Amino acid sequence: MCTVVTKSPPEIVRPSEPVTTTAATSKVIFSPLDRPLAIVPIVVLQVFEHPIHEPVETIRRGLSRALVHYYPLAGRLAGDDYDDVHIDCTGEGVTFVAANADCTVKELVRDIDCRSPDAAKAVIRELIVDYPANGFGRADPLVLMQVTAFACGGFVVGVTWNHGAADGFGIAQFLQAVGELARGLPTPAVTPVRWDGWAQAVAPSTVMASKRFMFGVKAPTRLALHSITIPARTIDGVRGATACTMFEAVAAALWRCRTRVVMSDPDAPTVLAITVNSRKHVGVKDGYYGNCATVHMAVARSGAVAGGDMTEAVRAIRRAKEEIPERLKKGDVIGELSKEQLGGYESVLLVTCWRNIGFEAVDYGGGRTARVMTTYEQGRVRPMCVVCLPWQGEEEEGARVLSGCVTPHHADAFLREIATL
Missing domain, CATH: 3.30.559.10 (Chloramphenicol acetyltransferase-like domain)
Structure with missing residues (x-):
């Protein structure tokens, strides 16, 4: 079969409420482990089989609320050179795309599995936001998210993120928070930390x-x-x-x-x-x-x-x-x-x-992730x-x-x- 995905124009999702920063919290200095990855894009796709009410709106709302707690991810890269690269916590937001597909999620997975990897990659690219081929620039959002709703009621959340801003465990923790807030929890279960002297050392x-x-x-x-x-x-x-x-x-x-x-x-x-x-x-x-x-x-x-x-x-x-x-x-x-x-x-x-690092625990309201995929x-x-x-x-x-x-x-x-x- 041929999966047809219809995308809405990209929009910017910002934190749901103003975030007050101080001189100490207005920017995140990249650690030695962050800096080599400051422009590297990483992709994760999470497949959810069970429907939730208005998945696009529900996840968009959870994303906006999560950015209050993970406000550095709503910022932008800054710094003139490798040693100075950091995140300015500007609150400018992340990219969000709503999409629809003309098949079921099981048909999608079967379609991907039956294709050659190069052909499957073309299908996967339809489920994520386009990102710069040469990596993230200073003006680019640090997170790009697409939510694709399927004919069966299932959905796929495709996330591309700047590897310098978070590693796989970190972005999974963020997506768990998006899910918790989308389900109506008042705060994330885990209090996020983006600055730590141990990492700098x-x-x-x-x-x-x-x-x-x-x-x-x-x-x-x-x-x-x-x-x-x-x-x-x-x-x-x-x-x-x-x-x-x-x-x-x-x-x-x-x-x-x-x-x-x-x-x-x-x-x-x-x-x-x-x-x-x-x-x-x-x-x-x-x-x-x-x-x-x-x-x-x-x-x-x-x-x-x-x-x-x-x-x-x-x-x-x-x-x-x-x-x-x-x-x-x-x-x-x-x-x-x-x-x-x-x-x-x-x-x-x-x-x-990518098993057991947190992607499998994300739940936007209809149950945990059914499958995790990636591409590179x-x-x-x-x-x-x-x-x-x-x-x-x-x-x-x-x-x-x-x-x-x-x-x-x-x-x-x-x-x-x-x-x-």
């Missing part, structure tokens, strides 16, 4: 290492996008053997499949990079919604990952996670890895997980995989993954490896 070496990892590589001109599923039987088998988490089992499977395809020297190191919510390690206050995720590395010989049991890969991942507090304390998240080892297409895979632009990221929240009931099939981790040259071989799991 992150070791410079940690920031430089993460920045070098994220942006110090020339990614292939084209990576093949795939929507894949790591089977539940594989996940259960690995978890039964190692008592690991679902994410660790999925990451190990992806790491092995990709290593078998792209690496030929069994003695060369292969690196699995994972993003970690470091709030509890860094010690920021409860409710902090700025960037507090760091990248950490599991390293092994490619031959061990490609030819060994997956439990060995899991153990490497678990060792890396156990070292996180000490590495953050020392400011040594990359360790002895060289620029060459981190810079190549073959040697590094980044895996991040070619050439903006390293070879990576995003583990997403599946449609309700799909957990029995396994873990759904948006993969952009191999070039077209390696795509068929990679999919064959996935098929053997």
Whole structure:
């Protein structure tokens, strides 16, 4: 089928009441973890199957009320250079688009799942507000939201946000607040915090290492996008053997499949990079919604990952996670890895997980999120995989993954490896 989406012109939603700021609260100085991401757009789409009364108006009202508590998100980027970038809390508001679609949400999801990833991406783009291809500028709103109502009464909330203003955990916390206020609660359940001295005190070496990892590589001109599923039987088998988490089992499977395809020297190191919510390690206050995720590395010989049991890969991942507090304390998240080892297409895979970070808990009045999806632009990221929240009931099939981790040259071989799991 062909999903047809009709959009209304964009409007600006401002805080529902005036926000009084002081000299200390009129701007948010970006932390060392915020600054590298100051113009980066990130997209999340939340699918809701059950109807609510007037979803567009209900969510618009909740958004306006939430911006009173999260007033920095209604501001604008400012600052003349990288070291000075910050948010001016101007209260100018965020972009909001109302839309309608001519199908049901289940038909939409089926439509997306049955298409090639590139074709599915075109459908997803209809469910979000257009955003600058080169990232956010100083005059751009920090949040762009589209609410699309479907023929069945279900709806999709598509949000694009400036990564410098909040990380995934932070924007999920904000969307939970939008949902709480849309449902009529007087205040958000979590009191938001956007300034915290702990975040400002992150070791410079940690920031430089993460920045070098994220942006110090020339990614292939084209990576093949795939929507894949790591089977539940594989996940259960690995978890039964190692008592690991679902994410660790999925990451190990992806790491092995990709290593078998792209690496030929069994003695060369292969690196699995994972993003970690470091709030509890860094010690920021409860409710902090700025960037507090760091990248950490599991390293092994490619031959061990490609030819060994997956439990060995899991153990490497678990060792890396156990070292996180000490590495953050020392400011040594990359360790002895060289620029060459981190810079190549073959040697590094980044895996991040969007399950259990808060998107699944958002409720605008008809129940929690039924599915979480995302998309990303070619050439903006390293070879990576995003583990997403599946449609309700799909957990029995396994873990759904948006993969952009191999070039077209390696795509068929990679999919064959996935098929053997």
